[in-house]
Amino acid sequence: MTKPQEIEFHVGHYGDRTGARGIIDEVQYARKFIKRIYDICVSNCVPATYYEDKISKNQTQNINNLIAHHNQDRNGFIVSGHLNASGSVTDQGIGAEVLYYDQVTVAQKVVDAICNASGMKNRGAKKRTDLGVLVKTYEPAILIEFGFVTSKKDVELMDQHFEAICQAIAKVLAAHIGYTIKMEVGNVDKPIVEAKVMLNDAKSIPAIIQDGRTYVQVRELADLLNLKLIYNNESKITKLYQ
Ligand SMILES: [Zn+2]
Structure with missing residues (x-):
């Protein structure tokens, strides 16, 4: 496999309230994160695409649709945006993790970037062999679980450090395909x-x-x-x- 030439972002699931729900809605937060990271990439001339599934009616269709979307070409690096959920709502921080099939190095870098930028607990990079978007896509892929929708602390940290998290992830992803992000935290989206x-x-x-x-x-x-x-x-x- 040659080196990926673009980052192909997508938001997990197929619309608001189709993913996990807790204190917040998974899809709404995943969209907010993925959109912002995509925007940072684009404004730094890092080749990137953004996709949201608005046609599927259930989770099986959604996975097939996402796989079909990415399998249209073979030049990208796939980044899927999700949030995790635990059984019940808790005050405790649970943390971020990045799932991979064969992309352990970049997965580890992304989860470290999230946790260094936000103080979230680092659940590490986790190998998964059962996820369609990781296994059935030709392109290399990672799946980011930004935090837990059922953890008050996670939501607090994600809100508080949203921009820093996005900048940190964009930097890692850009570097992964040979680009540099120059903007520093705080310089963007804060017009005078x-x-x-x-x-x-x-x-x-x-x-x-x-x-x-x-x-x-x-x-x-x-x-x-x-x-x-x-x-x-x-x-x-x-x-x-x-
Ligand atoms: Zn999800």
Whole structure:
């Protein structure tokens, strides 16, 4: 097998509420993750495709459809996005794992990337010989289980570190097919928006909003509020006096 030339992403199952359900819906989260990782790849010129099964009516059709989709060509590396479930809802973290048939090295790298980026428990790379998308596809494949839909801690970590997880996985996958992702965590999807902070609907100072936070210069804010400002460069402490 020659080296894969593109990453072929797909979302597991065949629509919302067709996978595991717990605190969250598996398919909704898998879609969110896979879409974002795909977008990071594309915006870094890493060849990638994205697929979601919207036609199947049951899990058997879904697996056959996914296999048929990927077997149209033989130049890719398949990445299937899923979340795991345990019997009942728990507060405890359970963790991420990556399933593989013959791709142990990259599977291990992906699960390590997820766990280093998020603090999720590392359940490791696990060999599976019973999964159609891993076994019946010509192209090499891994199946990512991002976390457990039944673990409050997993959901918390996935939410909190969503972007870092996606960036970390994209980096590993890009490297696997010979590309480099240059963007750092925090630089993407966080545009700067110009804004204003106003005092008593009269005076105002310029502000910017980034990542849901409004930033102003302390000096301008002090002037606006008529406060005396003393800044100590050594201690990095800004003192304000009324
Ligand atoms: Zn699944």
